[in-house]
Amino acid sequence: MIDSIAEDAIRRKAFPGCAVLVAKNGTIIFEKAYGHYTYDSLQAVEVSSVYDVASLTKTLATTLAIMKLSEQGKISLDAPISLYLPALKNTGKSKLTVRELLLHQSGLAPGIPFEKEIYDRSGLLSHDYRTRSVWHYTKQVADGLFVSDNFVESIWNRIHASALRQKNYSYSDLGFLYLGRIVQKVSGKTLDKFVDENFYIPLQLGHTGFQPLNFISRNKIVPSEYDLKFRKQILRGTVQDPTAAWMGGVSGNAGLFSNAHEVFILMQMLLNGGQMKGHQFLSPETIRSFTQRYTSSRRGLGFDMTDPENAKRDEPYPTPPASLKTFGHTGYTGTCAWADPETGLVFVFLSNRLYPNSNGVFRRLNIRSKLHEAAYELAKSF
Numbered sequence: 377m378i379d380s381i382a383e384d385a386i387r388r389k390a391f392p393g394c395a396v397l398v399a400k401n402g403t404i405i406f407e408k409a410y411g412h413y414t415y416d417s418l419q420a421v422e423v424s425s426v427y428d429v430a431s432l433t434k435t436l437a438t439t440l441a442i443m444k445l446s447e448q449g450k451i452s453l454d455a456p457i458s459l460y461l462p463a464l465k466n467t468g469k470s471k472l473t474v475r476e477l478l479l480h481q482s483g484l485a486p487g488i489p490f491e492k493e494i495y496d497r498s499g500l501l502s503h504d505y506r507t508r509s510v511w512h513y514t515k516q517v518a519d520g521l522f523v524s525d526n527f528v529e530s531i532w533n534r535i536h537a538s539a540l541r542q543k544n545y546s547y548s549d550l551g552f553l554y555l556g557r558i559v560q561k562v563s564g565k566t567l568d569k570f571v572d573e574n575f576y577i578p579l580q581l582g583h584t585g586f587q588p589l590n591f592i593s594r595n596k597i598v599p600s601e602y603d604l605k606f607r608k609q610i611l612r613g614t615v616q617d618p619t620a621a622w623m624g625g626v627s628g629n630a631g632l633f634s635n636a637h638e639v640f641i642l643m644q645m646l647l648n649g650g651q652m653k654g655h656q657f658l659s660p661e662t663i664r665s666f667t668q669r670y671t672s673s674r675r676g677l678g679f680d681m682t683d684p685e686n687a688k689r690d691e692p693y694p695t696p697p698a699s700l701k702t703f704g705h706t707g708y709t710g711t712c713a714w715a716d717p718e719t720g721l722v723f724v725f726l727s728n729r730l731y732p733n734s735n736g737v738f739r740r741l742n743i744r745s746k747l748h749e750a751a752y753e754l755a756k757s758f
Contacts, residue, residue: 377750377753377754378396378398378406378408378747378750378751378754379408379410381743381746381747381750382394382396382408382410382411382747383410385737385738385741385743386410386411388737388741389415389735389737390727390729390737390738390741390743391411391710391727391728391729391731391738391743392411392412392413392414392415392417392728392731393409393410393411393412393413393420393421393425393598393727393728394409394410394411394421394710394725394726394727394728395407395408395409395410395421395422395423395425395427395635395636395724395725395726395727396408396409396410396636396724396725396747396751397423397636397637397639397640397722397723397724397725398721398722398723398724398751398754398755399640399644399721399722400719400720400721400722400755400758401720402644402647402648402720403758404637404640405754405755405758406751406754407423407636407637408423409421409422409423409425413425413598413599413728414599414731414732415731415732419595421598423635423636423637424583424596424635424637425596425597425598425635425726426583426588426592426596426597426598426633426634426635427597427598427600427633427634427635427709427711427726427727427728428598428600428611428615428616428630428632428633428707428709428728429632429633429634429639429707429709429711429713429726430616430617430630430707430708430709430711431629431630431705431706431707431708432632432634432639432705432706432707432711432712432713433552433620433627433628433629433630433631433632433707434552434628434629434630434678434705435678435679435680435704435705435713436584436632436634436639436642436705436713437567437568437571437586437628437631437632438552438555438556438559438567438628438629438678439478439555439666439677439678439679440571440574440575440642440658441559441563441567441570441571441574442474442478442555442558442559442678443658443662443663443666443678444570444574444575444657444658445559445562445563446662447658447659447662450562450563451474451558451562452474453473453474453475453478453677454473454474454475455473455474456470456471456472456473457469457470457472457473457474457477457554457558458470458471460474460558460561460562461554461557461558461561463532463536464536467536467537468540469484469536469540472484474555474558475670475677476543476551477548477551477552477554477555478551478555478666478677478678479545479670479671479673479675479677480545480546480547480548480551480673480675481543481544481545481546481671481673482540482543482548482551483540483541483542483543483544483546484538484540484541484546484548484550484551484554485538485539485541485548485550486546486547486548486549486550487548487549487550487619488531488534488535488538488550488619490531490534490618490619490622504523504524504526504527505517505521505522505523505524505527506521506522506524507520507521507522508520508522509522510522512524512525512526513525514624515528515622515623515624515625516614516624516625517606517607517614517621517622517624517625518603518607518609518611518614518621519609519614520609521607523622523624527622528622528623528624531619531622531623535550535553535554538550545671545672545673545675549617549619549629549630550629552627552628552629553619553623553627553628553629554628555628556626556627556628556629557628559628566626567586567626567627567628568585568586568587568626568631571585572585574657575642575657578653578655578657579638579641579642579645579652579653579655579657580653581634581638581641581642582638583596583633583634583635583638584632584633584634584635584638584639584642585632585633585634586615586625586626586631586632586633587624587625587626587631588613588633589613589614592613592633594612594613597612597613597633598612598728599611599612599728599731600612600616600709600728600730600731601616601709601728601730601731601732601733602731602732602733603616604733606618606621607621610732613633615627615630615631616630616708616709616730617629617630617631617708630707630708634726635726636724636725636726639713639724639726640713640722640724642713643704643713643714643715643722643724644715644722645657645658646658646663646667646703646715647715647717647720647722649663650662650663665677666678666679667679667681667701667703667717669681669684674693676703679703679704679705680694680703680704680705680706681700681701681702681703681704682694682698682699682700682701682702684700691742691745692745693745694706694712694714694744694745694748695744695745695746695748695749695752696745696749697749697752697753698714698716698748698752699716699717699718699719701716701717701718702714702715702716702717702718703715703717704723706744708730709727709728709729709730710725710726710727710728710729710730710738710743711725711726711727712724712725712744712748713725714748719752719755721751721752721755723747723748723751725743725744725747725748727743729743
């Protein structure tokens with residue numbers, strides 16, 4: 377079943393290739409790669425191939441970091457974020473809480489488009505960019521493209537000044553940008569360094585992290601997109617998300633790269649109550665508190681969860697067999713990772729559905745849900 381779904385999706389050009397992993401009660405029962413890095417490539421996807429996991433960053437980096445700092449008593453979920461980000465004092469955002477950011481109920485906008493500021497009216501690169509790293513142009517956004525540190529600060533200033541909406545559920549990248557910033561301010565370490573030291577290195581995850589070209593061969597990284605609007609090149613090892621790219625590839629909303637096996641290890645650690653490879657990374661109580669619903673939305677704290685209104689949906693989310701306790705996340709590049717505490721099932725799917733550009737087939741075929749459902753069916757035999 378998994379084979380036929382994945383192979384049909386490739387044939388219909390939903391994505392050039394993908395990796396699928398299914399585990400039950402901590403044991404991998406299925407792990408397989410399909411297709412190629414690109415449609416015109418001879419390089420076959422391997423189970424160890426590294427993908428831009430997009431918004432899985434929110435759970436597998438940013439939320440993990442917030443969980444750790446909360447457990448250590450260094451962050452209070454109900455404290456105003458201005459306590460940790462003094463720049464927000466005396467602004468409309470000063471009283472927003474960490475909890476509201478995690479729940480996507482802060483009133484922050486989904487995002488702010490900055491792409492139009494890259495090129496001037498004549499189509500030339502603006503003065504905020506250089507083709508090599510010089511002086512204060514240190515943030516690399518793509519091969520041969522660096523943004524000025526001043527422009528990055530101007531992004532933050534615009535985020536600070538952005539209008540707030542009603543505090544209803546509204547998915548927001550801006551909230552996770554702030555959460556990543558909070559991790560840095562509270563811990564004294566950038567988000568990438570914090571999760572490296574507290575999770576990835578102890579777990580021996582050699583293919584998981586931000587700015588992967590610093591530690592992984594480009595040949596192992598699957599191209600994510602041919603960016604025609606912003607960077608005008610194939611993205612391979614630099615983050616697809618434009619805002620995360622402006623931050624130099626380390627951001628609370630996106631920027632993480634990994635492979636299916638290492639994503640599984642992180643999800644299994646959570647399913648194990650924080651224990652993995654002889655280490656206790658988080659307490660079971662912390663994990664339980666972050667993977668439950670607190671509002672009428674389906675969201676936990678940082679984690680997406682099964683929609684409690686699935687009976688009313690034409691397409692149950694994330695998939696029909698998922699229990700109400702299932703938690704995880706999806707990623708814009710064509711990824712997802714889900715863990716079901718009731719069945720012990722972990723499902724990981726990584727693809728580059730945007731390559732070369734999004735064509736809508738991936739969403740129309742509802743690939744993630746179908747593969748996830750097939751994973752539950754497979755698990756019945758184990």
